[in-house]
Structures are given as C-alpha cells and as structure tokens.
Amino acid sequence: MASNFESSIHRGCDFIHDFSCSPCEENGFNTEAHHYCTQCTKYYCQNCVSKHNGLYQKHAVLGRKDVKKWEAAPGVVDALERCGMHPGEALKLVCGDHDQLCCYVCVAIDHRQCSKILHIPDEAKGVQRNIEFQQIPKKIAEVQKQFEKMKEARLKNMTSLKKMRAAISDEIKTIRKNINEILDKIEKTTLQDLDGMIAEIEINLKKDIETCDKMTIELQNMIAAFQTKAKSSESKSYIAYRKSQGMISQANDHLRGISTIECYNVTYQPNHLIEELLFSIKTFGAIEEQTVLTKQREDPHSDPNHVFSVAEYKEYNVKISDDKHPYVIRSVCEMPSGEFVIADFNNYKVKLLDKEYRVLDHCDVPGDSWDVCHIDGNEVAVCVNSELHFINASKGKLVTTRKLSFNHKCIAAAHHGGQLYISSGTALYVYTMSGRKVKKLYEDKYGGNTVRKCAISNDGKTIFITNREKHQLITLDNNGNKLALLTDPDMKGPTGVHVTPAGHVFVCCIDSDTVLQVDKDGKKKLATLARKEDGLYGPGDLLFSSSTSSLIVGGFKDTLLVIKLN
Incomplete structure (x- = not known):
C-alpha cells in the first residue's frame, strides 16, 4: 500500500495526492501532505507542520516513513477508497446511469438527476467470486x-x-x-x-x-x-x-x-x-529526431488508401421475440467495450449486442429510429423523427437519459470535437451538445434525400455525405466547401458512410446492394467489397470494427452481415 501513497495522479491542472494538507485544503489550496498528527488527526505540508509544531510541541507527528501508521490511524480513509474528486470523502455509491463510483458529495453535486444510485455493499455482493475480479491481479x-x-x-x-x-x-x-x-x-x-x-x-x-x-x-x-x-x-x-x-x-x-x-x-x-x-553555416549538418514506430503503427492498414480484400462473409441473427414488424437495421455503432448498438427502424427499438452479436438488451424509442452514433464513454445518441435521444449503454443494459429536440428532421447524427452534426435529409447542421445551433454547414434542397448520412475524419477536417437521391458521395471541408463528388456504377442509392481513425472510407448503397471502399479524398472507388450474392440486401448502414478488422453491415434483414477483411 505504501507504494500507492508515494504516487500522485494528474487530473486536469491539479494533482490528486494520496494525502492533502488539511489547512491548505481548507483555504482552497491543493498541497501534498508530508506529516500526520495523531492527536489532531490532520495532515500537514512542510510549511503548515512548522506552524503546528510551534503551537503543539507535545503532539505526536508522523512523517512519510511512517505512512503505514497514517493509514491505520482513526478517521483516515484508505487511498483506494478515497474519492478522486473529493479526497476527503470515501467512495460509498455507484451511479448506474454513468457507471461511475461516487461519494455522497459527488451524488449531491453531479448525479442528482440520475435514476440509478446504488450502494456499493449491495453491488459488491459476490464480486470476489466473479472471474473478472479474480483475474485483476493477473491483468x-x-x-x-x-x-x-x-x-x-x-x-x-x-x-x-x-x-x-x-x-x-x-x-x-x-x-x-x-x-x-x-x-x-x-x-x-x-x-x-x-x-x-x-x-x-x-x-x-x-x-x-x-x-x-x-x-x-x-x-x-x-x-x-x-x-x-x-x-x-x-x-x-x-x-x-x-x-x-x-x-x-x-x-x-x-x-x-x-x-x-x-x-x-x-x-x-x-x-x-x-x-x-x-x-x-550554423552547424556541420542537420540533426533530426527519427522515431521507429511500433509494428502496430507500421501495419500497412494504417495507409488510408490501403485496399482491403475480403476473407469471409458471415451473418448473425439479431431478431428478438418482441419484434413485430419486418426488420430494418438503419444504423450500427461500436462501443469502447467492443459491444455494438443497433437501431431497429421498423420496430422502434435500440438493441445492445455483445462482441458475438448476441442481443443483451433493448429499449423502445417513440418513433422511427433512423440512426445511432457513439458520443463518448458509454453514451450513444439515437435519431428519432425530429429528436435526438441519449442512451447510456453499460453492464449489458440500455438506459435513456435525456433528449434534444430540433425544428427539422433528425435522420442522422455524428459526434466530433464536442459538437453534433445533424442531418435533416436535405441539410447538415452543427449543434453544441446542449442543443444550440452553431451553423448550417451544407444544404441541397433539390431532392428529398440529398443529405442522408455523414462521417467525419479523425482530424475533423474532412466530412463525407451520402446523397441517395443523386447517387453521390460528397466530400466537404469543415467549412462546408465541396472538395469532391464521386459517382460510380456500383454506387446506386448510397446510404451509410463510415471513415476509420486511419482514414479508410467505406460506403454502402441500398439500391445497388453493394459495399464500396473509396480513397481517403472521396475521389475514386478503390474496391467493391460486397454484393447481393454475398448476403447483402438493402444495406442501410455500416461500421468498421478495428478490433476485429471487420465491416458490420445492417439492412432489410433480421441479420447483420459481418465482412471479415484482410
């Protein structure tokens, strides 16, 4: 335990110390403590301990070498159990909505609106028999x-x-x-x-x-x-x-x-x-730093124009007993945990899938679920008519937390740099996370489905839009200026578009039943990766999972088509 006390964790612009000086903390300063008084049961930094010793010469003051005795002293919270946000408080609760350990101060300040506040002793029952718990020391x-x-x-x-x-x-x-x-x-x-x-x-x-x-x-x-x-x-x-x-x-x-x-x-x-x-001449030659990247970064797949080939096609059934209507998977997104969230358009549902594409949970939404996008952490957002519903996906459960309403349709959403990109079908808008409109980035009113979905490059400088009406993939810069316009015989009715962190761009087309890979600039087709004969039928959206190097495609079927890529 002593080794933990010797460390500190950087958080923002402050340091969270194992023990913070009590007088400094009372005055709004964050100073690491180096002494502990057993009579006062308070911690002191180097400056404050001098004042303390001048007033209380007979008090027993322990230094850092006796830090184990600090831990054993009455009223001292174990460093492991101490709240990171409020070091003087012990962790007693869990917020189920945010999947976060909390102290009572956390709940009072940050989680007052949360619906699932659980007591740690209740949640901890049986944890020692949990396989993941037992594997922690090994990990x-x-x-x-x-x-x-x-x-x-x-x-x-x-x-x-x-x-x-x-x-x-x-x-x-x-x-x-x-x-x-x-x-x-x-x-x-x-x-x-x-x-x-x-x-x-x-x-x-x-x-x-x-x-x-x-x-x-x-x-x-x-x-x-x-x-x-x-x-x-x-x-x-x-x-x-x-x-x-x-x-x-x-x-x-x-x-x-x-x-x-x-x-x-x-x-x-x-x-x-x-x-x-x-x-x-200032030097005898140029001195330059050269970094040798790891094998993972040297992977040729890191080239945004690397052309993938298909290893296999496989289908996974995601239908559940509650489904009453023909199945349409409008959208797919991946969580940091490796789980997936899909939008079932016809059944007004959002479904949570595990890594093997088995349905873990589902929740109803009040209308057609057009699109789902990952926001941050365990949070996703689902487009429902003219609203954006935020859902927390953790511990195998889906919980709706809040929603935003717009004065236009909301048929697709993307998140980048703390901003929301919302498609109305004919225009692409930029909003803040609180729902304030920043600007209209792009518009094409000459048709009914000219701005279907959008995908944003990792650096935020390039935006790809599918125009189903005109069978086009449009590439914009982040100011809405058109950079490229791509058409192809295999691109009929493009719906879904996805760009990987490395810059690979994939498009699925509902009318031609195809999945395409295009170059990073959106100017030419690189490959046709799937057709109707491969099990593709009316694809609505697709996602590239870097963990499995697979494309997950949803459409007018009760199965997901998973395309394993080489």
Missing part, C-alpha cells in the same frame, strides 16, 4: 510487465543514443579535420604566392642595388681620373671631359630607370567569401 501483473519491458527498451534506447552521439561526434570531427586540411592547403598556397612575389621583388631590388653600387664606383673613378687629366695637356683634358659627359649621361639613364619605381609594396586583399560562407 495488473501483465500491464506491469509491459511497463517493465517498456522501461528496459527505453534504457536500451538511452544506451544506443549515447553510441549514436559518439558516432555522430566522430563524424563531425572527421569533417572538421577535412575542413582544417582544406584551410591549411589554402593557407599554404596563399603564402607560396606571397613568397614568390616577394622573391621576384627582392631580385629587382638587388639588381637596382647592384647598379647603384657599380655606378657609384665608376663615378668615383671618373672623378679621380678627371681631376688628374685636367692638370695635364688639353688633349687629355678634352678626352676626360667627353668620357665624363658620357658617364654622367649613362648614370642619369640608370637613375631614371630605377627612380620610375619609388618603392615596392605588397598588399593583401582577403577573400571574405570563406568567412561569409562559414558564418552563414
């Missing part, structure tokens, strides 16, 4: 084992992630090394160009220096010779004069040649493209 152990396997898989996944990280890190380092080598090569080539240019300039500078040295020496010699010859005969002086002029002219030519270049400089113009490219 819990199985679920626990699955969590242990899941934990083991996740731990292995963490180890594999570390290995992946190391491998990717090595790959990045290799890329970095390659980039470094490329940059080293670019640097080497650039420096080689620089060294080659400076070497050529140095050659030119050395030539100029050598010319300067040579001319300086020759000019010095010429001055010495000129001064010597100038004191001798005029002839020698004249020769010295002429050679000196020639020497000066030659020297000036060298000076002009050298002086045209005042100085040699080397400049560097960086290639910023490299920096710009590197600056624009």
Whole structure:
C-alpha cells in the first residue's frame, strides 16, 4: 500500500495526492501532505507542520516513513477508497446511469438527476467470486510487465543514443579535420604566392642595388681620373671631359630607370567569401529526431488508401421475440467495450449486442429510429423523427437519459470535437451538445434525400455525405466547401458512410446492394467489397470494427452481415 501513497495522479491542472494538507485544503489550496498528527488527526505540508509544531510541541507527528501508521490511524480513509474528486470523502455509491463510483458529495453535486444510485455493499455482493475480479491481479501483473519491458527498451534506447552521439561526434570531427586540411592547403598556397612575389621583388631590388653600387664606383673613378687629366695637356683634358659627359649621361639613364619605381609594396586583399560562407553555416549538418514506430503503427492498414480484400462473409441473427414488424437495421455503432448498438427502424427499438452479436438488451424509442452514433464513454445518441435521444449503454443494459429536440428532421447524427452534426435529409447542421445551433454547414434542397448520412475524419477536417437521391458521395471541408463528388456504377442509392481513425472510407448503397471502399479524398472507388450474392440486401448502414478488422453491415434483414477483411 505504501507504494500507492508515494504516487500522485494528474487530473486536469491539479494533482490528486494520496494525502492533502488539511489547512491548505481548507483555504482552497491543493498541497501534498508530508506529516500526520495523531492527536489532531490532520495532515500537514512542510510549511503548515512548522506552524503546528510551534503551537503543539507535545503532539505526536508522523512523517512519510511512517505512512503505514497514517493509514491505520482513526478517521483516515484508505487511498483506494478515497474519492478522486473529493479526497476527503470515501467512495460509498455507484451511479448506474454513468457507471461511475461516487461519494455522497459527488451524488449531491453531479448525479442528482440520475435514476440509478446504488450502494456499493449491495453491488459488491459476490464480486470476489466473479472471474473478472479474480483475474485483476493477473491483468495488473501483465500491464506491469509491459511497463517493465517498456522501461528496459527505453534504457536500451538511452544506451544506443549515447553510441549514436559518439558516432555522430566522430563524424563531425572527421569533417572538421577535412575542413582544417582544406584551410591549411589554402593557407599554404596563399603564402607560396606571397613568397614568390616577394622573391621576384627582392631580385629587382638587388639588381637596382647592384647598379647603384657599380655606378657609384665608376663615378668615383671618373672623378679621380678627371681631376688628374685636367692638370695635364688639353688633349687629355678634352678626352676626360667627353668620357665624363658620357658617364654622367649613362648614370642619369640608370637613375631614371630605377627612380620610375619609388618603392615596392605588397598588399593583401582577403577573400571574405570563406568567412561569409562559414558564418552563414550554423552547424556541420542537420540533426533530426527519427522515431521507429511500433509494428502496430507500421501495419500497412494504417495507409488510408490501403485496399482491403475480403476473407469471409458471415451473418448473425439479431431478431428478438418482441419484434413485430419486418426488420430494418438503419444504423450500427461500436462501443469502447467492443459491444455494438443497433437501431431497429421498423420496430422502434435500440438493441445492445455483445462482441458475438448476441442481443443483451433493448429499449423502445417513440418513433422511427433512423440512426445511432457513439458520443463518448458509454453514451450513444439515437435519431428519432425530429429528436435526438441519449442512451447510456453499460453492464449489458440500455438506459435513456435525456433528449434534444430540433425544428427539422433528425435522420442522422455524428459526434466530433464536442459538437453534433445533424442531418435533416436535405441539410447538415452543427449543434453544441446542449442543443444550440452553431451553423448550417451544407444544404441541397433539390431532392428529398440529398443529405442522408455523414462521417467525419479523425482530424475533423474532412466530412463525407451520402446523397441517395443523386447517387453521390460528397466530400466537404469543415467549412462546408465541396472538395469532391464521386459517382460510380456500383454506387446506386448510397446510404451509410463510415471513415476509420486511419482514414479508410467505406460506403454502402441500398439500391445497388453493394459495399464500396473509396480513397481517403472521396475521389475514386478503390474496391467493391460486397454484393447481393454475398448476403447483402438493402444495406442501410455500416461500421468498421478495428478490433476485429471487420465491416458490420445492417439492412432489410433480421441479420447483420459481418465482412471479415484482410
């Protein structure tokens, strides 16, 4: 039991603790208790226990390590028996209408209008002999084992992630090394160009220096010779004069040649493209998360355009002794428990079937039962003339709870996203669960049965409508805009339409006695899955049961046709 006390269950935005601090709870706060006073018989959080201990120093206060003693203390409600909505109250009752455990506060606030409020001791009689009760520990152990396997898989996944990280890190380092080598090569080539240019300039500078040295020496010699010859005969002086002029002219030519270049400089113009490219690149590559789906999700049937084939056809009789009129099954829906609810149009009945399609219970409705749709949990809604009757289906029983009335016919209904989609035969309306009209989504007044039934995709973005009058399947978006219109020789008088959570779309046609599969966009037929020779007669509605991979079809017969699909 102690392990239960260590946990908490998230509910909405609050946490339901095994023990909530009593003073905090009185002040409207939800705080987990860590202490229990045996004299005060109250729970305290860390903050409140300090104030308590200051006032009552001699009281015996138990901590979390003594939580078993909390449970044994007088007035303490066992965590298992504590109401989830009102933690201070014990579960004493069961609401049969909602199949829900309740405390007295629950009944007073939420179940005052319910007709079946049962006492737990009465309902619990013989429960220990119940096979399902006896199998609970085994089922819990199985679920626990699955969590242990899941934990083991996740731990292995963490180890594999570390290995992946190391491998990717090595790959990045290799890329970095390659980039470094490329940059080293670019640097080497650039420096080689620089060294080659400076070497050529140095050659030119050395030539100029050598010319300067040579001319300086020759000019010095010429001055010495000129001064010597100038004191001798005029002839020698004249020769010295002429050679000196020639020497000066030659020297000036060298000076002009050298002086045209005042100085040699080397400049560097960086290639910023490299920096710009590197600056624009944030990572060495894209890091993406990849999830490997389970085998169940990898099932090819998860493809909305996967074309099914038929494994077998089988009929199940759903007639009961109270049936007085020819049988017409207008609608079929499946409950979360795997049970089925069908609408018997001619006999003004709604019937509850078990997983083997055996009738468990039935209830009468005040008129033609046109359609039945699953709402939520154990609740279904049945279209009766211009009303929608809500029925609770639990523990093998059907109980009518409430109804909504409309100012138009109600021949088909669907539920999605907390809203009701109601067909009047020529229009499709959207209502809130309380019966307030939101909008008229679509209308076709040119005929008497232009909006027969509708089905809504799992994401709520696509709506399929059967137009029996014009032999069409119409596809709308959730604003009522027409996306597609499908006709086919096998589609005569389409009545029922069903879309699975994976997006498969099925249609049954009352005039051509066919069951069709169409693509997810409602634009083309993918397959004809059943005809009259397969046992189909006047099909009114159909349903795909994912638990059995079967189509359940109802029509002008006292049997359901179950089509097992591959």
